[in-house]
Amino acid sequence: MNLLRGKISSVMNINCCRRNLFSASSRLPAVPLPAKKEVHFWYILPDEVNSAYLLDQYLEILSPCEKENIFRMKGELLKKRALLARTLVRTTLARYQTNCQIDPKSLKFRKNSYGKPEVDWQYSDDWSLPPLHFNISHTSSLIACGVTVDSPIGIDVEDKQRRLKTNILAFARRYFTLHELEMLTGISDPETQQHEFIKLWTLKEAYVKALGKGFSASPFNTFTVRSRDYNKKGICHAPHLISEVPEIIIESSGDPNKPLGNWKFVLLELLGSHYAAICMEQDMICGGNGRVAINLSIRKTIPFVEDGCISETDVVVIGGLTTLLGSA
Amino acid sequence: MAAKSALQPLLKYLRVPVQPLSQNIFSISPHLFRRFSTEEVRGCFLDKSEVADRVISVVKNFEKVNPSKVNPNAHFQNDLGLDSLDSVEIVMALEEEFGFEIPDNEADKINSINLAVDFIASHPQAK
DSSP: HHHHHHHHHHHHHHSSSSSHHHHHGSSOOOOOOOOOEEEEEEEGGGGGGOHHHHHHHHHTTTTTHHHHHHHHOEEEEEEEEEEEHHHHHHHHHHOOOOOOOOOOGGHHHHHHHHOOEEEEESSOOOOTTTOOOEEEEEESSOOOEEEEEEEEEEEEEEEEOOOOSSOOHHHHHSSSSSHHHHHHHOOOOHHHHHHHHHHHHHHHHHHHHHHSSSSTTSSSEEEEETTTTTTTEEEEGGGGOOOSSEEEEESSSOOOOOOOOEEEEEEEEETTEEEEEEEEEEEEEOOOOOOOEEEEEEEEEEETTEEOOGGGGEEEEEOOOOOEEEOO | OOHHHHHHHHHHHOOOOOOTTSSOOOGGGGHHHHSSSSHHHHHHHHOOHHHHHHHHHHHHSSTTSSSSOOOOOOOOTTOOOOOHHHHHHHHHHHHHHHOOOOOOHHHTOOBBHHHHHHHHHHHHHOO
16 A cells, blocks of 8 residues: 555656655645644654655655754664654644645744754744744653644643652652652552552643743742642542543642643543643633633645544543544 | 751751841851851762662662562562562551652652662662
């Protein structure tokens, strides 16, 4: 099947006079831009991408600098993961064409003053693109890219079964807030405690990545992420005992009343195997009561091969006010 | 080792009022006086190659790491395939090994063996 597709595309390449137009962008189905308050979450499963031919195609759309970084890495799996991550970013953003097709190879990236990657729209070939924000996260078994319009975004994905080398409570004592440590300490079942730890880690990572200023600008022990109404009338309800999907909030650990800006969170369980956290800035206009849901569209992709919306059974929203959108 | 770590919090929180010279300067803790002596300070730094050996040993012990890939130039992310959570765990393991706390803003920058060695070897509190 792959061989056939390959033949078709090389014929197209030969016949076309504008190499850029047909080489990659025509194989990426166009999608409408995310609306405000909307997040598009794209993911790829590295284990499903094994065709050497396809991986070569992906290498073709990378910048010389990205290729160089990958060649310098040691180990085939590491290289493949890095390749798929860059491919995911480029092909995902290239889908959001407005008036003409974008060649994923033409996208240019830069880092903000703290090192967070962002699109350098000024030097891209297509200057009419809207201000898309993106953030990626990868584990060995899932690579994800979150996209928004006009709102900083941070995402983090972790394998549910990931085990810490250190003792969870020792880790939390060192890096988390007192409130979070207390929450984890209150969980007696080790497996549940481990899951809650991973969820907390992904949420905190997503926030720091959304802020875009690095770990050192917002040390993990300076802010608490928790479920709203966690402390109901002085009784501590552990998140795993709350039956409704709780809203997730963030507060300063020094002064719980000090607002940390307007951030919304979504926490998902994907494919029964991963936790994914998404953090984006809340629309100020909608008011500060935090009751506005994020509209979320989750799409699985193998770039140049297939895209599709995630099946309902493969995703569970476990935190944050969210509306799951169907396919576009 | 235990005595030293008991002393750590005390030294950290000891407050020395800034006083004019006419005050009795010998009332200031003798520990602080010694810390400012050049010979003392020089003697507090660990030997760099010893630090390197210990850092490499900590990283090799990390389950996720393939020991054969660990060399003094190894980058946590690009060479050893570690992510942010792994890096934090490694920093924590290094804190345990060398007996001092690495501040978060410094921990952020330690993403290779070389950087870890440089940082620890230049830190007088490392044991």
